[in-house]
Amino acid sequence: MDQRALFIIFGGTGDLAYRKLYPSLFRLYEKGYLKENFAVIGTARRPWSDDHFHEVVLNAIADDGRDVERTNTELARKFASHFYYQSHNVDDAEHYVNLKNLADKLDAKYELNGNRVYYLAMAPRFFGTISSHLKDQNLLTENGFNRLIIEKPFGRDYKTAKELNDSVSGSFAEDQIFRIDHYLGKEPIQSIAALRFGNQIISSLWNKEHIDNIQVTLAESLGVEERAGYYETAGALRDMVQNHIMQIVSLLTMEKPDVYDASHLRDKKVEALNNIQLYSVDEAKKNFVRGQYGEDANQTQASYRDEEGTDEHSQIDTFVAGKLISHNPTLEGVPVYVRTGKRLAKKTTQINVVFKNVDTDIFHNVEDNDAIGLQDNVLTIYIEPEMGYTLKLNTKYGNQGYNINPVHLRYRKTPEEKAKIPDAYERLIHDALRGDKTNFAHWHEVSRAWKLVDVIREAWDSEDANFPNYESGSMGPKDADELLTNDGRNWVFNPLK
Template identity: 75%
Template sequence: MTQQALFIIFGGTGDLAYRKLYPSLFRLYEKGYLKDDFAVIGTARRPWTNDHYHEVVMNAIADDGHESDRTNSEIARKFASHFYYQSHNVNDTEHYVALRKLADKLDEKYKLNGNRIYYLAMAPRFFGTIAGHLKSEKLITDHGYNRLIIEKPFGRDFETAKELNDDISAAFSEDQIYRIDHYLGKEAIQSIAALRFGNQVIESLWNKEHIDNIQITLAESLGVEERAGYYETAGALRDMVQNHILQIVSLLTMQKPSEYTAKELRDRKVEALQNIKVYSAKEASKNFVRGQYGEDAEHEQLDYRHEEGTDEHSQIETFVAGKLETTNGNLTGVPIYIRTGKRLARKSTQINVVFKDTTDNIFTATGEQDTKLEQNVLTLYVEPDQGYQLDLNVKNGSQGYGIMPIHLEYHKTSAEKAKVPEAYEKLIHDALDGNRTNFAHWHEVAQAWRIVDVVRQNWDSQKTDFPNYVSGTMGPKAAQELLTRDHRDWVFGATKH
């Protein structure tokens, strides 16, 4: 089914538009989801022409990995011809008047029926200003649909997030606001519901009687790179935990929806986050660990404080580990261990569901040495691998009755991964369809801030002796001690897959 819509991209000259939005729109065009009845207006301060804008779009497609003969083909040029550029100052009312005139002209030319998607690919401080002008200068149509897509970060804490939401909500209703968290567009994250509720054997075990703990790891091997300036104002807690990790937590701990709809899923996720304990300052100190990477002399890599754009006395964390407590239904009391960091041993995003020990090991009576039963672990690989692994205990095949662990694994092949739509392609597709299932609701965002605000405020009130972990490791020792005190270990380690 094709869609008719006008996209107005604020920040059309930016990195996000170039790397993600233009290639994603092209893929939708190649697949026939967008055809002749669409148009894109890119806006920013730079004084570009339409012709230059077309070249930028073509280059974005090429840099995304499409073969050069295809990007020079008629289909790519025809796609780029739907793009229009207007130099724009978001604070200048007259610029919105000119933007409205161009939008109305394109609406008529391409028969778009008043359908408009406004994509704010800019700093959040401009969101309220843009939304207000879209309403006051009548860019919001009174026929067709109007949808506002906004990127994280949604504020810096609960108060600023609420202020931002209030500003946007003055112009757009909640059902018109699409808050992108690109992790919700990833295939493996979208598959959590299918795994939990599409398999009776898994669903029957997904409870406190059988699950010992849940671990979520978002590990990166690179440092902050060109994002150092941003990281100095955000840190790993705001950048990764408040959004990506807590969204994953909500999907892992929510109760079963009565049906798979946007509203049901949202309600269950909100409920799950509301049932994550909000710690006191003392509890936050006990249950959360922060770190900052040191230099890697062997690979000639600087410590965080000497990266370009950072403060030499910076107290910003590049690593976070924490223990969350849930009271959500049949998972009440199951600890959820989370961690994320830069310059760790290996890049891997994975979820490990650790099942409880077998209480009655009948094989110890056999007299065999290898009769210890390892804990069963279900692993969800998100990236760079995509797949699943289940650790089981079986007979080791020797004389007698020794026991050994085996791994039942499924990993998507390169060909299979190539067929999976990229996260932004999926989410833009959903926005065109009016499907809000994989977008964050305000209540989710608000509760996530309430959870991390206590941690952030606690850290801001004290200093830590940084750096406190060696690049190429799995973070500071305190991250391991977080589990050791509970007589547990991280499943994913420096030498473990």
């Protein structure tokens, strides 16, 4: 079913629009979700013409890993013809009058029925200003839907996030606000609910009686690259833990919803986050560690403090590891270990669910030099770059004797399967068009995540760290390993073993 709507993209000349939004809209057009009844207004300060804007859109499509020849096809040029540019100062109320005139004109031309999507691809400090002007200058229609899509970072702490939310909610109701966390658009993340609640063999074991711990790893092999300026104001805790990791943790620890829809899922995720133990400052110091990368062993990669745009005495974290405790009834007391970092040994996003070992090892008296012995059963969920699952089981292995060794049952999506999966932004824009908020963050989720993270930030801000404290190409500082070894556990994912 095709969707009728006018997209107004604030920040239309920016990197996000070029790399993600324009290619995603084109994919929706190719697949027929957008047909002829749509239009896009790009706004920014630059004095572009419509023709120049069309060329930018075509280049964005080409740079999205497609054959350059494709930008010359009739389909691509027909798509680009739906784009219009309006030079715009978001602080100037008069400019919204011009924007409204163009929007109304396009609404009539393309028969859009007053449906509008406002995408704020700009710094959060502009969210309140744009939202209030959209309302005050009567850009919000009465005969169609009005939906606001906003990007992270949504504040720097709970206080600023609430101020930001209040500034937006003065013009838009909560059900009109779509907060994008692109991790929620990833196929394997959306599959967590299907895995947990769609398989009796898994759901019957997903509880405190059978799960020993859960581990979430978001590891990056690159450094901060061109994002050093942003990272100096954010760090890994704000950039990764408050949003992506907390969203994943909520999906892993939530109770089963009665129905899988936006409302029921939201309530269970909020409940799950509310039931994550809120640490005191002293508890945060004990249960969370931070790191900042230094040079690699061969001194071929620069330390974070030597990256262009960073402070030579920077206290910003490029690595975070910690232990969260769930108090949801099903997983009461089960620890969830999380970690994320730059310049680590291998790029991966994965979840490891470690099950409790058998109560009695009846094989302990079997003597065989080749036997490894009983290992923990582990379910691994691969998010990226691989997509799929591995289940580690114990079995008799070999010929003579009675060797107990682990085997791995593996499933990976093939390149052909992965090619058919929608990009995260493509999926989320389509959901917003349909008014489906299942894979967007609600304010109650955002606010609770900030409260959990603020305590950690307060603990760290009370004392200077001894940075750098891990080599580039390692898996982070030794304190991250000790978080688990002190509990008699180890990280499942360790590419350096």
